[in-house]
Amino acid sequence: MRGLLLLLAAGGVPASIAAQRPGDGVARAVRADVVRGHMEFLASDALEGRGTGTRGGEIAAKYVAAQFERLGLEPAGDSGTWFQRVPLTGRRFTSSLGVAGGPALTVGTDFVAYLPGSADSAQVTADVAFVGYGIVAPEEGWDDYRGVDVTGKIVLMIVGTPGDQDTTLFRHPARPDYGFRQYKVEEAARHGAVGAFVVYRQPYQASWPMIADAWLGEQLVLGDQGAGESATRVAGWINEAAARSLVTSAGEDLDRLAAAAARPGAPAVPLKLTLAAAAQGRTRIVPTVNVVGRLRGRTRAAEAVLLGAHYDHLGIGRAIAGDSIYNGALDNASGTAGMLAIAEAFVTAGARPDRSVLFVAFGAEEAGLLGSAAFVARPPLPLAQLSAMLNLDGLNVLADTRDISALGADLSSLGDVFRAAATAEGYAITDRNGPILQEAVQQGFFSRSDQASFARAGVPVAFLFFGDRVGTGPVGSGKERLDDYLEHRYHQPNDDLHQSLDYEAAAHYLRVFARTLLATANAPQPALWNKDSPYQRSH
């Protein structure tokens, strides 16, 4: 039939038919007003910020299920329903910290602390070692724990990576999460430290009040049983000023220690300082779900490609300018609406790819990618059958760009598929050394959304991201637009429907992912990690 079509094309068939390529149908069926309709519902004040375990979150999940059902998808959650249970435990901590026998620091202002393990309380008094960035990265030849035994000690380390001070370092690290607290505390536990505190300082993407607010509130962890065991019994954050005076009291200088920490081979520094740290936790079960719908594949229905987007946001919180509803319009009503718009496009275009397509709205992303972690821990199909995971988080509803990117796609065969899809939609591919992708590396965006759970579990991923050039603007105008959002609206009550939103731009972006999704679902082979990727399938 392809030969016949070519023949006909030469004979003057209307361009609309001659130009028909795989993917054109679903791409055309992606409509801006579908994105808008869903987004206006999900981001309205009536949804109360879609907090995990709240009524607004529950309604958002039920809304997604209603849309899946309306579209004629098959329920692919627990026991024939649309919903996959995400078992969450909520914990609230009270804590204390200070020099042993000395004055106590002020919780919230100077520090926040928690229990990394599942114990209800812990109390440690131990000597302190400064371990630089607290990173062990063999591929960078980096080991902040070299030559020091921190067993039974409290470690102190600074947030971020050496790349924050020396841009030649950690440019393409194997693990994108080296800069974050969670990794650092886990590394400290591997080295037997009984306490682990991360010193907050700039540059970091969250402000101290955001961190303090988050840790003074409820922490959600996956699993009915809580966090599991950890050698590190108390962990937390210390604000820079408080850390400085602690280090000074030990006869050292924080700035000098921090500067030294970015030098390759800098040794850990034992401090003449003994800290007493204690924390108690209160625990409750928090109900939430992922919503899972399946478009059954034509020839390889047991295999699947997944398109995901988290539907949760921060709920109702501290009021800013009289507004306490954290609507999360961009983050991530937009991605959820986009996922539904692509599902609708597949259905209305009558697309039935070879593999099944799983459409998933993840819960509890904001609490630490917990919905996606629960999904990969108990997947509705074996992960070996899951060819790829495409994620939408913070869909570009701001302004269309001339180029487009997908984080993580270059680590696998998805890179080629994505590039072909982008080209078909008239997009250039964003320069990986350009401003927006450099920012993505600096801010660790790849590890900050649900694709990270899948990559770690060995499934090739792509996370649709921004471009460098807005409209006819110069390179850098894309970063400017994103920075404006990150600085003024991200995780604030004004990430709502009052900001300027461009649904046509969103639809254009989504068409690239609709094509990527279709091509991946129809590809003869499942997506494959590149040989040099830090992630590989675990068979």
Add this chain to the structure above:
Amino acid sequence: MSRFLASLVALLLPVGSLVSPLPAQQPAGTRLANAISAGVMRAHLTFLSDDALEGRAPGTRGGLIAGKYIAAQFERLGLEPAGDSGTYYHEVPVIALTPNPQVTIVGEGGETPLTFKQDYVLWSMKDDSLVSVASDLVFAGYGIVAPEYGWDDYKGLDVKGKVVVVLVNTPGLRDSTLFKGKILTYYGRWTYKIEEAERQGAAGILMVHTTESATYGWATVAGSWTGPQTRVLRTPGSLVVAGWLTESAADHLLQPVGGLAHLTEAAGRPGFKGIPLKAQLGATVRSTIRRSSTYNVIARWPGRGPKAAEAVIIGAHYDHLGISLPVKGDSIYNGALDNASGTAAMLTAAEAFVRSGIHPPRSIVFIAFAAEESGLLGSTAFAARPTIPLKNIAGVLNMDVMNLFGKTRDIAALGLEQSSLGKVFTEAARQEGLRVTINQDALIKGSFFRSDHFPFARAGVPAISLEKGLDFVGQPAGWGQQQEDDYTAHRYHQPGDELLPWYTYDGAVQQDRVIVRTALAVAEAPGQPVWSKGSEFEAAGRDRLK
């Protein structure tokens, strides 16, 4: 398109569509009806009747979320906003007054104080917290002006600034040759009595309650008119107060002129003349007032051509009773049948127009009505302040409580006899293989006056309201009525009106197919539907087109 090219297009189409003849070859009505999807209806109904929607009461979170859900669906479908100033929302300003009245009758024999709830109920017709009247009382028979029956109870009677005492129902109740006999015309409804008294310039109205004429007992009156009286905010007319008198209080008041039994008989004879009573009403009503707004949600599927400004309305109310008294530990009044089902069917009809891509000459306007349960407030507000001129509304098809009991061989609707919409509906039903059943009981009870199509009828727009058939496929005779009675007795307006596991969508799909066929036929017809000769809405229908 050449045959060659057509076969090429066929090759490019998904495999599934080759099984049946190409959709474009089928008549539009069939394509439209085939686009009604049970899955779509189930999805909307499941969401709207979920406990998370908290019973969708006006002014509550659940009601707000239901409205937003409907707007999101309209927008997703690509329908045009047809509410206020370019949005999907049409404001329904509501006022609720809780009355605390005091009433004295001053007659030739002195003052007779009456006891609230025991002898009478009375509420303010003004939006003020304190109103009073001291006016002469006039007995005005049934309070009816019906030119088509040659009937005028106000003929030669000056009631301006006075308080009228009227009977409810019509003379047909006692004499089957008058009006429509036992079949309740609008002239018999208490709402009509109030509207007519206001047209006559009266300052007050007292309606005489008997269980026979009202079709409900005094307990219902005392229960319904003593709490908050919720109504659409309106431009006030001449009426200051309105209320009901018990049969015995009325009889006492009417003794000097012959008593209630005698006057009821007299009022039922053609040519009856009203009688001034030698008594005055002294009444004061203090009210606590609460003002609020709720919203109709409205969208338009545009017609093609010169008649696109005209429209056929497919409507359903989306509100229900919210959270209220618990029954067996359940306090959420989900209103799955009443009327998440009608709302779901309306949205499914909208989706069918979009999916089939059929644009008839007249537009189709979809309205989710607010606050029906509080007294048809959403539809009343729309008829009072329409976003489409009433003369451009060809007809209204209302859906209130769908058939989730199963497939039927028949179908029904209220108002079929009132206008030529009845014929169109009957033909649409025939095309779906369904015969039309007339529900005599509904005619006697006046069900036509109790759902959202009615404010349109009163304003002269031909309107019908869908009902279910009772002849169920695979069920013994009488099964349908039994289900209906069971619903009315055990689930209607109770927390048990939930989505039950045994409900099916076959019957509702049949109904929705007939509705979209009817809408399409009205939207395609050369002229608008007309009222039947002798309908009590014929005159309003003429006025509407002026």
